[in-house]
Amino acid sequence: MKLFEYMASGTPILASGTNAITEIIKDNFNGNIFKAGCSESFIKKLNEIQTNYSDQSKIANQAYNDFMDNYTWSKRATKIKRFIYGK
Numbered sequence: 335m336k337l338f339e340y341m342a343s344g345t346p347i348l349a350s351g352t353n354a355i356t357e358i359i360k361d362n363f364n365g366n367i368f369k370a371g372c373s374e375s376f377i378k379k380l381n382e383i384q385t386n387y388s389d390q391s392k393i394a395n396q397a398y399n400d401f402m403d404n405y406t407w408s409k410r411a412t413k414i415k416r417f418i419y420g421k
Contacts, residue, residue: 337349337355337359338401338405340397341358341364341365341397341398341400341405342398342402343398344394344395344397344398345394346365346366346383346387346390346391346393346394347359347364347365347366347393347394347397348365348366348368348376348379348380348383349365349366349367349368350367350368350369350370350371351367351368351369351370352370355367358400358405359397362393363396364393364396364397364400365393366379366382366383366390366393367379
C-alpha cells in the first residue's frame, strides 16, 4: 500500500528489487530499484537520484501517471470487479 502512496506523491522512488515491487516499479522508468540487501547498490542508486534530478523528475512523473492510470482505489476496484464478474 505504501508503494502506491509513494507513486502518488510525485517524488523519486528508491525501492529494493523484490518480486512484489518489481511487478510495479521498473528501474529507470517509473522508479529506481536497488539490489535487496546490498548497501553498495542502494548508495549507487541514491547518488544517481541526487546527480540526475531532472531525469528523476520525469521518472517520478511516470510513477504518478502509472498510479493514476492503474492503482487508484477506483481503478483497482474496477479490475477486481471485472476479475470476479467477468465484466
